[in-house]
Structures are given as C-alpha cells and as structure tokens.
Amino acid sequence: MSEATALTPRSVAFSAVRDQVYMIFPNDLNSNETVFGGLIMAHMDRYAAVVADRHAAGVCVTASVDAVHFMAPARKGDVLVFAASVNRAWNTSMEVGVRVEAECIGSTERRHILTAYLTFVAVDEQGKPRPVVPLMPEGQTEARRFEEAQIRRDARLKHAEEIKALRARS
Numbered sequence: 001m002s003e004a005t006a007l008t009p010r011s012v013a014f015s016a017v018r019d020q021v022y023m024i025f026p027n028d029l030n031s032n033e034t035v036f037g038g039l040i041m042a043h044m045d046r047y048a049a050v051v052a053d054r055h056a057a058g059v060c061v062t063a064s065v066d067a068v069h070f071m072a073p074a075r076k077g078d079v080l081v082f083a084a085s086v087n088r089a090w091n092t093s094m095e096v097g098v099r100v101e102a103e104c105i106g107s108t109e110r111r112h113i114l115t116a117y118l119t120f121v122a123v124d125e126q127g128k129p130r131p132v133v134p135l136m137p138e139g140q141t142e143a144r145r146f147e148e149a150q151i152r153r154d155a156r157l158k159h160a161e162e163i164k165a166l167r168a169r170s
C-alpha cells in the first residue's frame with residue numbers, strides 16, 4: 001500500500017456489513033425458550049471483525065466491548081438480521097457499532113434486539129498495534145455516531161486511569 005493510500009480516509013460504507021441473516025433453530029434456545037445471548041454475541045463479534053478488517057485492510061483483534069444492550073428477546077421462528085459499521089477510528093483502534101434486529105417469518109415487522117459497541121485494534125505480523133486510516137463520516141447519522149464514539153472512548157480511558165490510580169494507592 002502506498003503512503004498516500006495509507007492516509008486516505010475511508011467512508012463508513014467502504015467496510016459496513018448490512019442485512020446478514022441467521023435463522024434461529026431449536027438448538028439456539030436457552031432454557032427460557034429465547035435465543036441464547038452468547039450466540040448473538042459470537043455472531044456480532046464476527047461481523048464486527050469483518051468490518052474492522054476491511055477498514056484497516058488487515059488483521060484486527062477485539063480489544064474490548066464497551067456495551068452490549070439486549071433490548072428484547074429473540075425467539076424460535078425468528079430470523080436475526082445483523083448490521084455493523086465503523087463509528088470512529090483513532091490511531092490504531094476503531095469502534096464498531098453493531099445492531100441486531102429480528103424478523104418473524106411471514107412478517108415484515110422487525111424488532112430491535114441488540115446494540116453493541118466493540119473496540120478493535122489493527123495488528124501487524126507480530127501482533128503489535130499498527131496505524132489505521134481515519135474514518136470519514138457522511139450525513140447526520142454517521143456524524144452523530146462519530147461524536148458518540150469519542151464520548152465512549154473518553155469514558156473508557158478515564159475509567160482505566162481511575163482504576164490504575166486506585167490500585168497504585170492500595
């Protein structure tokens with residue numbers, strides 16, 4: 001990759017994943033007859049990893065998950081629909097947002113099942129962090145997600161500093 005290409009910001013659309021479906025089967029259910037949350041989280045991590053790898057044009061690892069919000073249960077007969085996109089990129093890390101909806105077979109109605117925010121870090125052959133290209137948000141929604149991602153990053157760094165300071169005192 002040339003230096004100019006390396007520095008060229010990428011759009012959200014360049015790496016976004018849309019409308020990835022997963023049909024729920026009986027063995028995907030927990031004892032409460034709703035979909036096992038860990039199954040949804042595993043899929044969310046895979047799709048988010050594809051998004052991060054595309055944006056960074058190489059291997060990325062999941063560094064952390066800031067939040068996983070289960071909004072409503074998914075059930076037998078549902079089809080899960082995954083969407084994932086980069087919200088913001090910093091030096092070597094990116095935040096990827098994931099939204100999961102469920103549609104009941106035979107209905108066009110969709111329910112919001114999950115929203116999550118994951119941080120990925122681009123790594124080189126030695127597993128060391130390497131720089132990623134900036135993100136170029138377009139439109140109001142992408143601009144809002146871009147700003148919100150910075151709030152989550154600031155909170156994460158502040159939290160890490162506070163824990164570090166507390167441990168240093170004890």
Ligand SMILES: CC(C)(COP(=O)(O)OP(=O)(O)OC[C@H]1O[C@@H](n2cnc3c(N)ncnc32)[C@H](O)[C@@H]1OP(=O)(O)O)[C@@H](O)C(=O)NCCC(=O)NCCS
Nearest residue numbers: 060061062063064090091092093094119121123127128129
């Ligand atoms: C993620 C990892 C590469 C970071 O390495 P590191 O040497 O600690 O990295 P640094 O402290 O230099 O930070 C590098 C970047 O990672 C970010 N980062 C590090 N730890 C993080 C965490 N827990 N949460 C979010 N971001 C994190 C930093 O904010 C920094 O971002 P920036 O460059 O955009 O500012 C390393 O911790 C790792 O390999 N973890 C295991 C990942 C893994 O196995 N995931 C599951 C399977 S994919």
